[in-house]
Amino acid sequence: MAGVLEVRNLTISYSGREEVIKDFNLDIAAGEAVALLGPSGCGKTTLALALLRLLPGNARLLSGSIRLGERDMLRVAAGTLRQIRGAEASIILQEPALSLNPVMSAGDQIAEVARAHIPGSPRNWRRHAELALAEVGLGDSRFYSAYPHQLSSGQRQRIAIAQALVCKPQFLIADEPTSALDNKTQAEILELFKELRRSRRIALLFITHNPAILAGLVDRLWRMGGNWQAKTAKPLPC
Numbered sequence: 001m002a003g004v005l006e007v008r009n010l011t012i013s014y015s016g017r018e019e020v021i022k023d024f025n026l027d028i029a030a031g032e033a034v035a036l037l038g039p040s041g042c043g044k045t046t047l048a049l050a051l052l053r054l055l056p057g058n059a060r061l062l063s064g065s066i067r068l069g070e071r072d073m074l075r076v077a078a079g080t081l082r083q084i085r086g087a088e089a090s091i092i093l094q095e096p097a098l099s100l101n102p103v104m105s106a107g108d109q110i111a112e113v114a115r116a117h118i119p120g121s122p123r124n125w126r127r128h129a130e131l132a133l134a135e136v137g138l139g140d141s142r143f144y145s146a147y148p149h150q151l152s153s154g155q156r157q158r159i160a161i162a163q164a165l166v167c168k169p170q171f172l173i174a175d176e177p178t179s180a181l182d183n184k185t186q187a188e189i190l191e192l193f194k195e196l197r198r199s200r201r202i203a204l205l206f207i208t209h210n211p212a213i214l215a216g217l218v219d220r221l222w223r224m225g226g227n228w229q230a231k232t233a234k235p236l237p238c
């Protein structure tokens with residue numbers, strides 16, 4: 001299978017301090033689902049943000065390479081990065097409230113993502129958003145017009161997933177997408193991820209500190225070390 005992601009010897013630090021990620025390597029094949037496990041603070045979110053070049057200004061990518069499909073992510077221009085994000089690869093964050101706009105309806109903010117990447121008309125983008133909402137189990141039209149504060153946390157996470165998927169990326173990064181949810185909602189969202197994996201064959205990097213939730217979801221586990229010896233990151237059988 002062709003590689004979707006190839007990370008080599010990635011080293012990152014914040015504000016000139018000690019590296020939080022050092023010599024990190026990871027490969028993900030097309031359609032493959034990999035779980036990234038590791039304790040709090042070991043650099044999981046840092047890695048997820050780095051993959052799409054979303055690190056904050058005080059982060060320094062000291063060495064290494066990130067290849068996403070055919071692209072060298074450390075060399076692409078800003079305009080190309082905007083095209084890649086959402087269309088070729090998407091990220092879902094732990095707390096959907098952070099990624100949703102509170103003053104825009106759920107459907108409109110999904111349609112906005114479609115507008116950024118898919119040629120067409122407002123009607124066309126709305127249709128893409130409606131289909132994405134239906135795919136995450138929110139097909140009822142009231143969800144299209146709902147504002148984030150009118151939705152439950154599980155529904156908000158579904159909106160964020162629809163937003164990430166609307167342009168049919170080949171690779172999805174999910175950074176602890178269920179850890180802010182109660183147990184029942186977490187189980188429902190995990191089931192949705194499994195369904196999406198079956199229906200879309202999308203490559204997935206699923207970040208968590210809780211291996212108990214991964215059964216049936218991923219093909220492979222990849223562990224980031226405890227007090228961050230990620231050099232020692234090893235694939236584990238799932």
Ligand SMILES: Nc1ncnc2c1ncn2[C@@H]1O[C@H](COP(=O)(O)OP(=O)(O)OP(=O)(O)O)[C@@H](O)[C@H]1O
Binds near residue numbers: 015042056
């Ligand atoms: N913007 C930042 N500025 C400075 N240091 C940061 C910044 N973001 C993260 N860090 C530090 O980098 C280290 C790794 O953080 P990161 O958020 O990547 O860990 P994590 O594995 O995602 O943790 P968690 O499981 O709690 O989400 C931590 O020591 C953290 O304090």
Ligand SMILES: [Mg+2]
Binds near residue numbers: 044046175
């Ligand atoms: Mg994190």
